[in-house]
Amino acid sequence: MVTNQASIKRNGIQDWVSLRATALIIALYSFYLAFVFITTDISSFAIWQGIFASLFMKVFTFAALVSIMLHVRIGLWQVLTDYIKPTGLRAGIQYVLNLIAFAYVAVGLFVLWGV
Amino acid sequence: MKKQRPVNLDLNTIKFPPSAISSILHRVTGVAMFFALLFVIWAWAVSLGSEEGFNNVQIIMDGFLGKFVAIGTVSALTYHILGGIRHGIMDMGYWEELESGNTSANVVIGIWVVLTVILGVALW
Numbered sequence: 001m002v003t004n005q006a007s008i009k010r011n012g013i014q015d016w017v018s019l020r021a022t023a024l025i026i027a028l029y030s031f032y033l034a035f036v037f038i039t040t041d042i043s044s045f046a047i048w049q050g051i052f053a054s055l056f057m058k059v060f061t062f063a064a065l066v067s068i069m070l071h072v073r074i075g076l077w078q079v080l081t082d083y084i085k086p087t088g089l090r091a092g093i094q095y096v097l098n099l100i101a102f103a104y105v106a107v108g109l110f111v112l113w114g115v
Numbered sequence: 116m117k118k119q120r121p122v123n124l125d126l127n128t129i130k131f132p133p134s135a136i137s138s139i140l141h142r143v144t145g146v147a148m149f150f151a152l153l154f155v156i157w158a159w160a161v162s163l164g165s166e167e168g169f170n171n172v173q174i175i176m177d178g179f180l181g182k183f184v185a186i187g188t189v190s191a192l193t194y195h196i197l198g199g200i201r202h203g204i205m206d207m208g209y210w211e212e213l214e215s216g217n218t219s220a221n222v223v224i225g226i227w228v229v230l231t232v233i234l235g236v237a238l239w
Binding site: 020023027030045048049052068072075076079097100101104107108111114115 | 142145149153159162163164166169199203206
């Protein structure tokens with residue numbers, strides 16, 4: 001068990017928990033965003049910027065983006081291992097997709113920084 | 116040696132059970148959303164960047180492509196969340212039998228179709 005905890009090998013339990021923990025954050029953010037879109041008339045740039053101006057919204061948005069990155073890291077791996085059998089090809093595709101997922105977080109950080 | 120194995124090539128009698136359809140939909144919507152985020156995050160970044168960008172994105176969102184992507188993405192998200200809630204309930208030990216699993220899959224797909232229709236009408 002100790003070697004298990006310290007090892008950098010993939011851990012099924014950790015994946016299982018991470019997938020659900022991140023799913024919860026993404027779902028809560030989705031509900032909150034839906035609430036904002038329904039209750040706010042986004043008719044001008046100032047109103048739109050105002051939504052993301054509060055520290056709460058910045059942190060919540062960033063947490064959701066990081067959660068998406070961790071969530072797709074596990075989810076896309078699950079899908080890819082089922083359908084793409086050559087290990088090298090799968091690893092290559094995963095590398096690119098995880099890079100895109102990181103780019104989402106990076107773009108999010110700099111956009112939120114500028115608001 | 117003559118093999119006495121059943122052969123079934125009548126494709127009309129072979130179909131996925133609802134739980135299998137639910138599973139594949141969860142995967143398809145998940146992968147679709149990953150690529151939809153390219154558009155969503157781009158639109159979000161541009162619209163928050165400047166007033167001009169906001170106006171441009173607003174024009175795109177009023178057009179066919181913008182509405183199509185918006186409805187498609189939110190519909191995929193709706194299914195993925197519904198399927199995720201079903202998975203969470205299955206994690207707790209319910210709906211794991213053949214019958215209850217298929218029923219819950221049908222219910223989830225049914226709710227999703229209704230919500231997508233409402234969403235489509237509201238956003239178009």
